[in-house]
Amino acid sequence: MSHMFEAKRREYTQGGLRRADLAKNPFDQFANWYDQVEAAGVTDPTAMVLATADAMGLPSQRIVLLKHLDQSGFVFYTHLASRKGRELRENPKASLLFPWHSLDRQVKVTGTVELVDLQMATDYFASRPRQSQLAAWSSAQSDVISSRQVLLDAYDRMEEQFAGTEVPMPENWGGYRVRPEAIEFWQGGEFRLHDCFRYRLQGRAWVVDRLAP
Structure with missing residues (x-):
């Protein structure tokens, strides 16, 4: 079976991005874009593709949710014993991608974790819905299981175990901060003449370069 995708194309007409439009700080620029994305009603604007690689350099990707952002980096939470957790222990470098397609925008973050x-x-775990807290106890993320029923049975056991009490944070659960070394802002343009600017950390200052599309 094969599929032909050569003719699948559209023009990017949401507008350009100029150096004069940029904030001096990439975190402020991200916040500006995020506010616009949220105002536009983009579904799951905090969803980001997290790319990691193991000690041998084999990459893997998955979607996680941004839960906190400040001048030190981008934070997400997960099972520490999951594949991503194991890979980040072996190789504490990662890339994030925010695919805001409906506005013809992407933001790419690379850095240390x-x-x-x-x-x-x-504190964050305590703020989660109780059902999500129980789910964190119920799933050995990335492990092979024989059926969905295994998950449901584990959830029922956790619900019984913590009945009438607060659900504590599991020992193998936590958060990661991606400390950026570079952040790229990409805005689609007509005729594939896209606009892309990269903030690159040089010492304690951010240097901005325009990249060819």
Whole structure:
């Protein structure tokens, strides 16, 4: 079976991006774009593709949700024993991609990764819906299981175990912060003449370069 995609194309007409439009700081630029994306009603605007690689350089990707952003980086939460957790222990480098297709925009982040402190992770876990807390206890993320029923049975056991009490954060659950070394802002343009600017950390200052599309 084969599919032909050569003729699948459209023009990107949402407008351009000029150096004068950019904030001096990439975090402020991200916040500006995020506010516009949210105002436009983009579905799951915090969804980002997380790319990691193991010690041998084999890459893998998955979608996670951005939960916190400040001048030190982008934070997400997950099972520490999952595939992504294992790979980040072996190779603490990662890339994030925000695919805001409906506005013809992408933001790519590359940098080093570190665990957030225990208190920050605990506070966030406590803020999650109880069902999500129980699910975190129920799933050995990335492990092979024989059926969905295994998950449902584990969830029922956790629901019974923590009945009438607060659900504590599992020991193998926590948060990661991606500390950016570079952040790229891509805006689609007509005739494939897209606009792309990269903020690159040089010492303590951010240097901005325009990249050819």
